[in-house]
Amino acid sequence: GAVVSQHPSWVICKSGTSVKIECRSLDFQATTMFWYRQFPKQSLMLMATSNEGSKATYEQGVEKDKFLINHASLTLSTLTVTSAHPEDSSFYICSAREGLPSYNEQFFGPGTRLTVL
Amino acid sequence: KNQVEQSPQSLIILEGKNCTLQCNYTVSPFSNLRWYKQDTGRGPVSLTIMTFSENTKSNGRYTATLDADTKQSSLHITASQLSDSASYICVVNGNNRLAFGKGNQVVVIP
Numbered sequence: 001g002a003v004v005s006q007h008p009s010w011v012i013c014k015s016g017t018s019v020k021i022e023c024r025s026l027d028f029q030a031t032t033m034f035w036y037r038q039f040p041k042q043s044l045m046l047m048a049t050s051n052e053g054s055k056a057t058y059e060q061g062v063e064k065d066k067f068l069i070n071h072a073s074l075t076l077s078t079l080t081v082t083s084a085h086p087e088d089s090s091f092y093i094c095s096a097r098e099g100l101p102s103y104n105e106q107f108f109g110p111g112t113r114l115t116v117l
Numbered sequence: 118k119n120q121v122e123q124s125p126q127s128l129i130i131l132e133g134k135n136c137t138l139q140c141n142y143t144v145s146p147f148s149n150l151r152w153y154k155q156d157t158g159r160g161p162v163s164l165t166i167m168t169f170s171e172n173t174k175s176n177g178r179y180t181a182t183l184d185a186d187t188k189q190s191s192l193h194i195t196a197s198q199l200s201d202s203a204s205y206i207c208v209v210n211g212n213n214r215l216a217f218g219k220g221n222q223v224v225v226i227p
Contacts, residue, residue: 043218044206044217091158105166108161111160
């Protein structure tokens with residue numbers, strides 16, 4: 001159980017275009033989903049936290065107008081990178097949590113490799 | 118300064134040998150600590166989770182230890198296999214926020 005999927009697994013796009021990444025919890029209802037970015041040999045960096053039906057909370061330094069997050073249902077959250085540039089190239093990982101945060105068990109998706117040319 | 122420091126940054130070990138990875142943290146308050154395995158180009162997969170009162174926990178050939186007094190944890194891999202080649206990430210949950218280490222990059226060679 002507790003499977004999280006991401007789509008696509010990798011994407012290459014031209015500079016200036018927008019890219020949407022989907023994150024789905026397959027066998028549980030995710031009240032909270034998280035989006036991370038990971039550069040090579042670096043830690044996962046939390047970008048934003050989203051709760052179903054409400055606006056996402058962004059970490060300091062993350063532009064909310066550039067990284068649009070929608071958490072429309074208990075099983076789906078999307079991250080849209082708008083007007084992507086080469087510096088946005090990274091590995092994007094989502095995670096999902098069911099229920100209360102006290103244990104904070106997050107299940108991670110397989111990640112999406114974004115390359116902006 | 119990162120709240121979770123892992124060492125060594127990377128290591129190469131022969132197949133069948135054991136190795137130990139270290140994690141030191143400064144996160145406070147402390148709720149729990151997890152070790153994850155992250156294969157290249159994949160998301161992290163949980164190996165073990167330990168709360169304040171737990172000193173040792175095993176998952177197959179993986180054994181994690183925790184010393185909450187010194188804020189140190191270790192992950193011991195026994196009889197390594199080629200499939201153990203991955204990054205091992207120490208994640209500390211404090212005040213409902215996760216703090217990630219950069220990972221220990223392990224390469225197992227035949």
